[in-house]
Amino acid sequence: MTTIADLPTPCVLVDLDRVERNVAVMAERARAAGVKLRPHAKTHKVPEIARLQRAAGAAGLAVAKTSEAEVFADAGFDDLFVAFPVVGADKGRRLLALADRVRLAVGVDSVEGAQMLAAPFHAAARTLDVMLKVDVGLHRVGVEPAAAADFARRIAGLAGLRLRGVFTHAGHSYSGETPGAVAEVGRSEGEILAGVGAAIAAAGLGPLEVSVGSTPTAPHAMQVAGVTECRPGNYVYHDASQVSLGTCGLDDCGLTVIATVVSVPAPGRAVLDAGSKTLSNDPLRPRTGGFGWVLGGESRLGRLSEEHGVIDVAPGESFRVGQRVRVLPNHACVVSNLHDFVTTVRGDRVEGQLRVAARGCVT
Amino acid sequence: MTTIADLPTPCVLVDLDRVERNVAVMAERARAAGVKLRPHAKTHKVPEIARLQRAAGAAGLAVAKTSEAEVFADAGFDDLFVAFPVVGADKGRRLLALADRVRLAVGVDSVEGAQMLAAPFHAAARTLDVMLKVDVGLHRVGVEPAAAADFARRIAGLAGLRLRGVFTHAGHSYSGETPGAVAEVGRSEGEILAGVGAAIAAAGLGPLEVSVGSTPTAPHAMQVAGVTECRPGNYVYHDASQVSLGTCGLDDCGLTVIATVVSVPAPGRAVLDAGSKTLSNDPLRPRTGGFGWVLGGESRLGRLSEEHGVIDVAPGESFRVGQRVRVLPNHACVVSNLHDFVTTVRGDRVEGQLRVAARGCVT
Numbered sequence: 001m002t003t004i005a006d007l008p009t010p011c012v013l014v015d016l017d018r019v020e021r022n023v024a025v026m027a028e029r030a031r032a033a034g035v036k037l038r039p040h041a042k043t044h045k046v047p048e049i050a051r052l053q054r055a056a057g058a059a060g061l062a063v064a065k066t067s068e069a070e071v072f073a074d075a076g077f078d079d080l081f082v083a084f085p086v087v088g089a090d091k092g093r094r095l096l097a098l099a100d101r102v103r104l105a106v107g108v109d110s111v112e113g114a115q116m117l118a119a120p121f122h123a124a125a126r127t128l129d130v131m132l133k134v135d136v137g138l139h140r141v142g143v144e145p146a147a148a149a150d151f152a153r154r155i156a157g158l159a160g161l162r163l164r165g166v167f168t169h170a171g172h173s174y175s176g177e178t179p180g181a182v183a184e185v186g187r188s189e190g191e192i193l194a195g196v197g198a199a200i201a202a203a204g205l206g207p208l209e210v211s212v213g214s215t216p217t218a219p220h221a222m223q224v225a226g227v228t229e230c231r232p233g234n235y236v237y238h239d240a241s242q243v244s245l246g247t248c249g250l251d252d253c254g255l256t257v258i259a260t261v262v263s264v265p266a267p268g269r270a271v272l273d274a275g276s277k278t279l280s281n282d283p284l285r286p287r288t289g290g291f292g293w294v295l296g297g298e299s300r301l302g303r304l305s306e307e308h309g310v311i312d313v314a315p316g317e318s319f320r321v322g323q324r325v326r327v328l329p330n331h332a333c334v335v336s337n338l339h340d341f342v343t344t345v346r347g348d349r350v351e352g353q354l355r356v357a358a359r360g361c362v363t
Numbered sequence: 364m365t366t367i368a369d370l371p372t373p374c375v376l377v378d379l380d381r382v383e384r385n386v387a388v389m390a391e392r393a394r395a396a397g398v399k400l401r402p403h404a405k406t407h408k409v410p411e412i413a414r415l416q417r418a419a420g421a422a423g424l425a426v427a428k429t430s431e432a433e434v435f436a437d438a439g440f441d442d443l444f445v446a447f448p449v450v451g452a453d454k455g456r457r458l459l460a461l462a463d464r465v466r467l468a469v470g471v472d473s474v475e476g477a478q479m480l481a482a483p484f485h486a487a488a489r490t491l492d493v494m495l496k497v498d499v500g501l502h503r504v505g506v507e508p509a510a511a512a513d514f515a516r517r518i519a520g521l522a523g524l525r526l527r528g529v530f531t532h533a534g535h536s537y538s539g540e541t542p543g544a545v546a547e548v549g550r551s552e553g554e555i556l557a558g559v560g561a562a563i564a565a566a567g568l569g570p571l572e573v574s575v576g577s578t579p580t581a582p583h584a585m586q587v588a589g590v591t592e593c594r595p596g597n598y599v600y601h602d603a604s605q606v607s608l609g610t611c612g613l614d615d616c617g618l619t620v621i622a623t624v625v626s627v628p629a630p631g632r633a634v635l636d637a638g639s640k641t642l643s644n645d646p647l648r649p650r651t652g653g654f655g656w657v658l659g660g661e662s663r664l665g666r667l668s669e670e671h672g673v674i675d676v677a678p679g680e681s682f683r684v685g686q687r688v689r690v691l692p693n694h695a696c697v698v699s700n701l702h703d704f705v706t707t708v709r710g711d712r713v714e715g716q717l718r719v720a721a722r723g724c725v726t
Binding site for chain 1 (some may be wrong): 371372373405426447448450451453454456472473478479498502503504505506534623624625626627628631632634636637638639641643644645646668670671673677683684685696700701717723726
């Protein structure tokens with residue numbers, strides 16, 4: 001039997017028992033709330049894990065890029081939503097090919113972008129489903145709620161497009177300093193988007209899909225009347241940020257990194273063979289605080305360079321050269337994107353490897 | 364003829380004219396200073412670019428991990444230094460195999476680590492060259508200069524190892540707020556390490572390789588008497604941090620990212636299809652300030668999420684949906700690690716693609 005003690009470091013571990021439990025919990029939440037669950041595949045980027053989500057009742061997948069949709073279509077997923085305002089003539093051609101083989105929707109948040117998407121579909125006498133992105137407070141992309149009905153009318157009037165619904169991502173929930181603040185963002189997300197959906201439907205453009213996102217807000221937003229779909233991603237693995245936000249407990253975290261102490265050069269400092277190439281430089285949310293937690297104690301990774309993870313050793317703890325430790329990253333999704341494979345485990349037993357098939361899909 | 368206007372975005376461009384000039388300039392500097400040049404391959408991770416460096420006179424390559432050494436050995440490079448305190452029984456076995464086919468050296472900074480490296484070589488009646496890492500001020504790994512001679516004696520006494528030299532990396536030069544401060548770190552780096560080398564040699568353990576590192580400090584540290592080797596990496600591409608440090612000009616930057624504006628959701632905000640999956644979340648050095656520069660103007664990327672790059676639009680500038688822009692990243696090395704291929708260009712003309720063969724090599 002191979003155990004995690006046999007693995008070369010650094011190595012990304014995926015605990016299948018925890019992943020299966022996380023998948024089941026969110027599926028049951030969506031069922032109880034009466035909404036469709038469309039997990040965002042960006043967190044794992046692994047078709048085998050998406051199959052667990054589908055087997056638990058997921059209605060389809062959300063992805064971020066056209067190239068990710070192509071990977072999951074190749075893997076047999078037939079209902080894909082590219083939750084991003086896709087722009088580019090090359091992308092239009094690729095989406096046209098994708099629409100031949102899957103039920104497809106794509107995000108839009110501008111009339112110009114919608115026109116560019118519409119052109120190749122109209123020319124081919126085809127229709128692309130689009131979802132209008134609404135900004136409920138993150139202030140990244142998306143139209144203002146008050147402007148959404150007018151946008152919807154203009155988009156729905158474009159030959160080659162059909163307005164399937166509205167969607168949002170309440171990423172500002174990651175700044176929620178208390179569980180109550182996170183829940184409030186989730187309720188607000190659901191209420192704003194359901195209101196937008198109702199206004200557009202009242203203009204004769206319904207019925208609409210009303211799709212909310214984000215792992216922290218999912219349990220709250222999906223309860224709001226009028227919400228029809230939920231797209232959490234991170235819940236499949238969770239991470240140190242989710243623990244900090246109160247979204248989950250430490251024992252729910254399904255992705256960790258095993259690393260080796262390679263240097264103990266000074267009191268209070270120990271250095272791992274896992275740096276930002278392994279863990280990423282993404283900050284902890286909601287309050288910044290290091291770049292990963294060394295499990296089993298209080299020590300944290302205080303800084304990373306590409307190959308070095310520098311532990312700020314907590315009082316009363318110590319590390320020795322050659323010691324192996326397990327690190328909980330700040331942000332699981334970006335760790336997936338840094339590795340060709342993840343190693344699956346149940347407890348300390350190694351089960352196998354899964355290829356991160358959609359890693360590096362940026363176009 | 365294919366031009367950059369034809370490329371799907373986001374796309375990493377490598378300007379071969381600039382890379383060739385950067386390679387020639389650093390090679391000439393090393394020649395004039397009378398030191399060996401051993402470029403750190405982590406910046407490009409591309410054998411074809413390492414061949415340009417070799418053709419210009421590089422004595423060998425530095426790499427960060429055992430797996431990177433394996434990639435470059437496979438590509439025909441026969442003089443490799445793993446500039447990292449490698450620890451792990453599996454690594455010892457792999458280094459033993461590598462030492463069969465290349466001239467190899469490995470970093471050490473602890474007696475325990477050195478003992479673990481020595482064991483498989485001693486058991487095989489072989490000898491591994493090691494380089495003792497000295498901390499000249501970065502405070503990451505490495506022994507204190509005052510303790511180095513004693514460490515060197517203990518390491519040189521281990522059967523299976525031969526002490527080839529001492530090395531350092533003055534990464535704290537990236538905090539240098541002025542060119543004068545950077546130069547001072549470089550001179551200090553050279554002087555401290557040359558002093559350590561002389562002390563060890565005086566104890567009868569010489570002659571030693573005295574190897575300094577880092578692109579900002581290279582021109583200064585390589586001038587110091589007693590320094591024999593220099594290991595800059597970033598100079599092959601440069602980036603926004605090098606420009607900020609005064610190490611190079613904008614026109615020396617050989618790696619850029621072409622991206623498309625996908626959303627202009629509010630005045631002062633435009634969003635690209637390139638986020639941290641394309642550009643990384645690495646901060647600008649020496650002063651933090653955004654996550655990449657939009658070339659041709661004053662606008663900067665103010666924040667990134669995985670797929671979104673949010674431009675803080677500078678006064679008097681504007682962006683429209685569908686517009687293509689070119690971004691200079693904060694840190695070129697980490698961008699290389701995020702992509703399977705880079706696209707080579709001369710001016711606007713696309714030359715081809717190079718596989719980033721050592722991408723993702725973390726073990």
